[in-house]
Amino acid sequence: MTTSEAKKPSMAGSFVDSMKDGLGAVKGVFTRERDSSSSSGSRLSELKPEPATLQANNISAWFGTHQVLDRVSLEMPAGVITSLIGPSGCGKSTFLRILNRMHELVPSAQLAGEVLIDGQDIYDPELRLTQARREIGMVFQKPNPFPAMSIYDNVVAGLALTGIKVSNDERDELVETSLIRAGLWKEVRDRLRSPGGGLSGGQQQRLCIARSLAVMPRVLLMDEPCSALDPTSTRVIEETMLELVNDVTIVIVTHNMQQAQRVSQQCAFFLASQGTPGAIVEYGDTEAMFDSPIDPRTYDYVNGRFG
Numbered sequence: 001m002t003t004s005e006a007k008k009p010s011m012a013g014s015f016v017d018s019m020k021d022g023l024g025a026v027k028g029v030f031t032r033e034r035d036s037s038s039s040s041g042s043r044l045s046e047l048k049p050e051p052a053t054l055q056a057n058n059i060s061a062w063f064g065t066h067q068v069l070d071r072v073s074l075e076m077p078a079g080v081i082t083s084l085i086g087p088s089g090c091g092k093s094t095f096l097r098i099l100n101r102m103h104e105l106v107p108s109a110q111l112a113g114e115v116l117i118d119g120q121d122i123y124d125p126e127l128r129l130t131q132a133r134r135e136i137g138m139v140f141q142k143p144n145p146f147p148a149m150s151i152y153d154n155v156v157a158g159l160a161l162t163g164i165k166v167s168n169d170e171r172d173e174l175v176e177t178s179l180i181r182a183g184l185w186k187e188v189r190d191r192l193r194s195p196g197g198g199l200s201g202g203q204q205q206r207l208c209i210a211r212s213l214a215v216m217p218r219v220l221l222m223d224e225p226c227s228a229l230d231p232t233s234t235r236v237i238e239e240t241m242l243e244l245v246n247d248v249t250i251v252i253v254t255h256n257m258q259q260a261q262r263v264s265q266q267c268a269f270f271l272a273s274q275g276t277p278g279a280i281v282e283y284g285d286t287e288a289m290f291d292s293p294i295d296p297r298t299y300d301y302v303n304g305r306f307g
């Protein structure tokens with residue numbers, strides 16, 4: 001089945017609006033306008049977290065001659081958590097990496113289609129790669145802080161790479177705010193100069209979230225962020241996601257169906273059947289996808305019958 005045939009469950013009213021209303025406000029300290037036009041040297045004081053809508057249009061992807069995605073289209077609305085589910089190998093991580101231009105780092109990789117962030121093509125040659133990566137952050141399956149670097153320095157590690165300039169005072173404020181937003185501040189406030197590698201796995205993952213948040217992304221991509229964590233740490237990360245979503249759009253790949261139901265308001269089911277490239281079978285409101293899916297393959301997958 002191609003993406004154009006993907007089924008979208010009908011939804012009463014705007015689930016996006018109702019979910020956003022229900023999630024509660026995040027206390028943000030950044031109140032001044034962001035400068036989205038500047039491609040370098042932005043000042044922290046000019047930035048303001050503000051979620052963006054990501055739109056993928058007809059995305060196809062290849063590794064060499066092996067096509068792994070076929071014309072996938074998906075809107076990931078601003079201020080909403082979208083989960084990508086599906087069996088192993090159906091192209092979820094590839095799709096996620098295409099959303100912040102990481103796919104192109106693989107030498108044999110190719111892609112077709114477009115990805116728009118609030119209408120702007122992230123593959124536009126006019127848009128710098130660093131700008132795209134600043135707008136669209138990523139958290140990986142395995143926590144990857146710089147182990148010998150201090151907690152403080154880990155949080156601000158992305159600033160130089162993305163051209164954000166900060167004064168010392170702003171840097172302190174940014175570290176504190178990013179750690180608060182990632183739900184880690186209270187646990188590390190007294191040991192900011194200790195190495196990041198000394199934290200537990202769950203704390204390291206939240207440190208990575210804080211590092212991503214420090215550059216004020218408008219979208220956060222998370223590739224199975226809890227698969228290496230215990231249930232308690234998983235729960236803390238999930239709570240953190242729900243608190244973040246008012247100022248960062250989140251797209252998460254997960255194999256955990258309960259997690260998809262707990263955290264996401266929108267869900268897309270990917271499938272690559274019998275050697276065909278991955279495509280979206282069905283997408284829409286998470287509750288509807290799990291309670292009354294339209295496609296029998298979705299029903300089987302969300303009920304654990306395969307994958």
Ligand SMILES: Nc1ncnc2c1ncn2[C@@H]1O[C@H](COP(=O)(O)OP(=O)(O)OP(=O)(O)O)[C@@H](O)[C@H]1O
Nearest residue numbers: 063068086087088089090091092093094095106253
């Ligand atoms: N760097 C790569 N080089 C070649 N093929 C790759 C590469 N990365 C992924 N693939 C192939 O692309 C297809 C999709 O892989 P991908 O990791 O996107 O799937 P997935 O749905 O995220 O799987 P999982 O749930 O197991 O992580 C697979 O056939 C995989 O073998």
